[in-house]
Amino acid sequence: MKKFILFFITLFSFNVAAAEHEVGQKNKEFTVEKITIKKGDTVKFVNLDPFFHNVFSLSDAKLFDLGSFPQNDSRDVVFEEAGTVDVECAIHPNMQMVIEVQE
Numbered sequence: 001m002k003k004f005i006l007f008f009i010t011l012f013s014f015n016v017a018a019a020e021h022e023v024g025q026k027n028k029e030f031t032v033e034k035i036t037i038k039k040g041d042t043v044k045f046v047n048l049d050p051f052f053h054n055v056f057s058l059s060d061a062k063l064f065d066l067g068s069f070p071q072n073d074s075r076d077v078v079f080e081e082a083g084t085v086d087v088e089c090a091i092h093p094n095m096q097m098v099i100e101v102q103e
């Protein structure tokens with residue numbers, strides 16, 4: 001019985017923790033300069049410009065490169081570790097934003 005209760009508590013807290021956030025790329029800028037999320041959350045990057053954008057990060061907390069993608073296309077990234085993640089676009093070096101991932 002104790003095992004069952006523990007199982008449900010684990011399941012419940014996991015479901016509550018995971019959320020999805022959306023960050024757009026519009027007019028050669030990210031739509032937000034900084035967002036704070038929780039460990040396990042997903043960020044959806046959406047290209048709202050009529051040309052290609054890229055999304056990448058060299059930060060230790062999350063190393064990724066989503067490649068280039070066209071207008072109305074999106075890519076999801078799950079952040080499993082806490083820390084500060086600097087996000088950039090390889091095509092437009094002025095495009096930068098920060099994702100703060102909390103425990």
Ligand SMILES: [Cu+2]
Pocket residue numbers: 025028052053054089090091092095
């Ligand atoms: Cu770009």
